Amino acid sequence: MTEKPVMAVIGAGLMGAGIALVFAAAGHRVALFDAMAEARATALPRIRDNLKAIALDPVAAARVTLHAQLATAVADVDFVIEAAPEDLALKQELFAEIEDAAKPAAVLASNTSVIPITSIIQRLRNKARALGTHWWNPPYLVPLVEVIRTVETSDAAVEATLKLLASVGKIAVEVRKDVPGFIGNRLQHALWREAVALVADGVCDAKTVDDVVKASFGARLAVLGPLENADLVGTDLTRSIHNYVLAALDRSTAASPYLDRLVEQGRLGFKSGEGFRKWTPEQQAALRERVTNHLRASFGAPVSAGSDDVG
Ligand SMILES: NC(=O)c1ccc[n+]([C@@H]2O[C@H](COP(=O)([O-])OP(=O)(O)OC[C@H]3O[C@@H](n4cnc5c(N)ncnc54)[C@H](O)[C@@H]3O)[C@@H](O)[C@H]2O)c1
Numbered sequence: 001m002t003e004k005p006v007m008a009v010i011g012a013g014l015m016g017a018g019i020a021l022v023f024a025a026a027g028h029r030v031a032l033f034d035a036m037a038e039a040r041a042t043a044l045p046r047i048r049d050n051l052k053a054i055a056l057d058p059v060a061a062a063r064v065t066l067h068a069q070l071a072t073a074v075a076d077v078d079f080v081i082e083a084a085p086e087d088l089a090l091k092q093e094l095f096a097e098i099e100d101a102a103k104p105a106a107v108l109a110s111n112t113s114v115i116p117i118t119s120i121i122q123r124l125r126n127k128a129r130a131l132g133t134h135w136w137n138p139p140y141l142v143p144l145v146e147v148i149r150t151v152e153t154s155d156a157a158v159e160a161t162l163k164l165l166a167s168v169g170k171i172a173v174e175v176r177k178d179v180p181g182f183i184g185n186r187l188q189h190a191l192w193r194e195a196v197a198l199v200a201d202g203v204c205d206a207k208t209v210d211d212v213v214k215a216s217f218g219a220r221l222a223v224l225g226p227l228e229n230a231d232l233v234g235t236d237l238t239r240s241i242h243n244y245v246l247a248a249l250d251r252s253t254a255a256s257p258y259l260d261r262l263v264e265q266g267r268l269g270f271k272s273g274e275g276f277r278k279w280t281p282e283q284q285a286a287l288r289e290r291v292t293n294h295l296r297a298s299f300g301a302p303v304s305a306g307s308d309d310v311g
Contacts, residue, residue, distance in 0.1 A: 004028045005078035005164060008102075010070065010094055012043040015111055016083035018139035021047045024063040025056050025140070026168040032064050033073035035084075040066045054140055054296065070094070071101035078103075079164060081133055083111040091120045099124050107157050109133040114185060118150045118178050127152035131161060132175070134182050141295040146182045148175040187226075197250035199276065200258035206276035222298065 004027055009020045012034035020030045024047070034040050043066060048058040067073035074080050080098050084090055091110060098108055108130045110120050117132040124130055132148030145165050149158050158174060165172035175182045181189065195209045204212075220229070230238040250256075262268075262275060269275030270284050279287075 006076065007031070008033065008074045008077040008080045010034075010073070010080065010082040010098070011084035012039045012066070013083065013085075014137060015135060015139060016081075017043050017046050018050065018137070019081055019083060019111065019135055020064050021050055021060075021140050022168050022170070024060045025051065028063065028168070030064045031067055031073040031077060033067040033070050037068075040068065050138070050140060054300065070097050074098050074102040074106070076103065077106055079107045079109065079161070081109045081111055083135075086113055086115065088115050088119055091115065092123055095121055095130070096123045099126070105129070107131070107160055109161065111135055114181055116178050116180060117148050121150065128154040129157045131157055132178070132182070133161060133165070134175075134184070136184070138292075138295070141292075141299050143169070143171040143299055144184065145170045145172045146175050146184060147172055148178055148182055150178045193252060193256070194250050196256045196259055197252070200256055 006029045007020070007023045008031040009016045009023075010033050012020070012032050016032065016034070020032045020043075023030050032040075032043055034043065044061050044064060047061045047064060051058045051060055080102055082091060082094055082098070084094055091112065095108065095110070102108065104126070106129065108121070108124070110117055110130075110132050111134060112120060112132060113134070117130070121127050121130040127150065131150065131153045132146070134146040134148060136142035136144055147158060147161050147165070162172045162174065173183070179186070191213075195213075198204055198209055199206050217229075224232070266272055267274045267276075270279055273279055
């Protein structure tokens with residue numbers, strides 16, 4: 001059996017620990033680095049708990065080794081995935097350190113949510129092996145990973161990354177241009193902008209927006225993408241609808257003043273008990289459970305546990 005690529009993950013938080021879980025469950029050895037002792041101490045128990053929660057053997061966590069030094073974590077690996085906090089200066093510094101310590105052939109990826117990959121890798125000497133891998137939370141349940149190339153990324157790095165991700169059960173797609181928000185977050189926030197505008201304009205309240213989405217096109221979205229839908233109803237009808245409605249849609253280029261007001265009033269959502277809507281602790285727990293149960297029922301475990309020795 002050919003040896004599976006060895007992984008390093010930088011940052012053992014929500015995303016980093018989840019990404020490490022996916023590779024460990026698929027039989028890869030994973031070196032996990034975090035600068036914070038607390039994150040290192042809790043990483044393996046979190047990975048074990050999450051493996052159990054998706055009905056995989058928690059023994060896979062034994063393939064993950066924790067590191068307090070970045071250089072030792074990346075020294076002997078084939079792929080590095082950075083999942084440190086969303087801070088450009090920090091990510092640039094981490095990539096410079098990674099480049100100095102990793103093997104020349106290792107592929108270097110950032111899991112940034114929205115920062116252009118081109119900015120993050122600005123200081124690298126060899127930019128051809130660097131790209132973005134945008135995972136979704138939780139990484140072991142949501143199947144998509146967007147693989148973002150910059151103008152300097154090599155085809156070989158993109159292909160190796162797409163192949164690796166497919167081999168661990170992910171749906172990996174290529175983003176051909178390093179545009180802000182990549183694909184998924186651009187689509188998601190185009191919808192959220194209009195959702196906020198409908199409430200701000202008094203068309204309906206926040207619950208009604210959510211009810212409309214969940215009870216209509218949202219119910220179909222997991223099996224019917226927007227462009228499949230456009231073909232299904234016809235591009236002629238789609239054109240006609242666009243010519244009537246697009247001019248009426250919100251086109252703001254910054255966050256809505258309505259959203260500004262919520263933030264200024266301390267209405268921060270779950271963390272303050274109220275955002276667009278009021279949330280009791282019980283309602284918050286119920287919503288989180290509903291989402292997790294839905295994702296588990298839809299996608300289950302990402303890939304069956306690898307058969308390698310985990311000792
Ligand atoms: N949370 C999401 O839904 C989500 C989805 C996709 C992408 N992302 C992106 O993934 C990255 C990580 O997000 P997260 O939600 O896991 O954050 P997080 O706060 O849960 O985890 C970040 C981890 O990085 C560690 N860290 C801090 N400084 C470090 C350093 N110098 N070197 C290494 N590790 C360091 C922290 O201790 C923490 O454990 C961010 O870029 C974020 O934008 C997040």
